[in-house]
Amino acid sequence: MSDRPKIDRPRGTHDIVPAEMPRWQHVTGELERLCRLYGYRRIVTPVFEDTALFRRTSGVGSDVVQKEMYTFTDRSDRSLTLRPEGTAPICRAYVEHGMHRDPQPVKLFTIASMYRYGAPGRGRYREHWQASVEALGSDDPRIDAELIQLYDTLLARLGVTRYHLELNSIGCRECRPAYLETLRGWLAENGQRLDADTLAKAEASPLRVFDNYLAKPPDVRAALAEAPTIGESLCAACVAHFAGVRAALDATGVRYTLVPTLVRGLDYYSRTTFEFVGPMANENSTITGGGRYDYLIEEIGGPQTPGIGFGAGVERLLIAMDEEGVEPPGDEGIDVFVALEDGAPRERVARWLAELRRAGVAAETEYAGRSLKGQLTQARRLGAARVVVVGPDSATLREPSRPDEPVEFDAIVSRLSP
């Protein structure tokens, strides 16, 4: 260690070190596999976007825009923001590349880092990874169900069983304004039965008065239980749509809980909303949140296009797997370790390694000056299936549960190649 001051990673960020990579890739690999099976194609968008993209779509009143965005100006005074969520950028790309002229629906997904300036904690990061899966250009309720079922299948594939799915519909342009009127009226009449926290919500974002329902004082809960809910105030079209979603979920055996007060934190949502809630003890247990956003694309200047999607937190999914005791896959071992005795011909070894690797054999040798015993330990750590011990003039091939086998130098590469 030097005497220079040590530099740590920024608050709320984390490294994904090699030891964690098998777990990580297990999750992302399974997701990629399912996306392919369900017809979602991969897209990659920039880490930062025009700030207006998020201000317009998330809503200026949202927590994200209010206090969580990493916004900065570049050297040309453009206001840019590190993406806090994945949906708006994908919709932006959809419009920008004219994907509305492609055959619909357009199914897209990405696995990307997201940035939110908030208080960090377990499963709560300022930079976290999220799978965003989005189906654009269809308002068929069955695609809602299919998307939800995709994630449900992912959990099953990953061995997560302790979770539940919360489902609701928050209506459309037709029924939500009327509902909001009704709700505002009720809140005004019943203000004296509510606490300060709830009243503040009533002022800023009436739909969210039901947030964190369980933590509210009992009398406030009792009052809110009588309040009209969006889920019970839908117009005929939304009722039909929601019934279609549920029927399709039932048909594929996806279990859900209806939560008539479930709303989302971003303004762009309409109709179907859902959250997968995992087994974490604390309040960070939402592993996936999503919903339909039928007005988002026109909001950013595109043609009227319905859409639905979800954001699935990778770290929270990994925690959910941990909490269930899911055995993570181990590291893949190498094929051959070339151990060196004193006097081993290093140049020839270098040539053998190059030839083996050219033949597709994962091969490794000693570079740390270890003793032979240390090298054999190292070979075991690397998961080497076979070890060749090279002396000055000859070599010995060692394989588990087989007698040692002398190998001529000239025969080594062919003996070890497939």
Add this chain to the structure above:
RNA sequence: GUGGCGGUAGCUCAGCUGGUAGAGCCCCGGGUUGUGGUCCCGGUGGUCGCGGGUUCGAGUCCCGUCCGCCACCCCA
């Protein structure tokens, strides 16, 4: 952002009411062994998060700060 708890070796932690730092694991070497396991012996490694203060003396007490965790808020 507010409140609570915590930061000692790469990891998990011990260190009593202040007296100048330890264990296990890991890593390296040696021995044993059937040359990758086991067991035994030895070794490397720490400005006790950082900065101030109190004190003859601070890992230990006080203040600040950073980081982590928990609760609130909200979300992935």
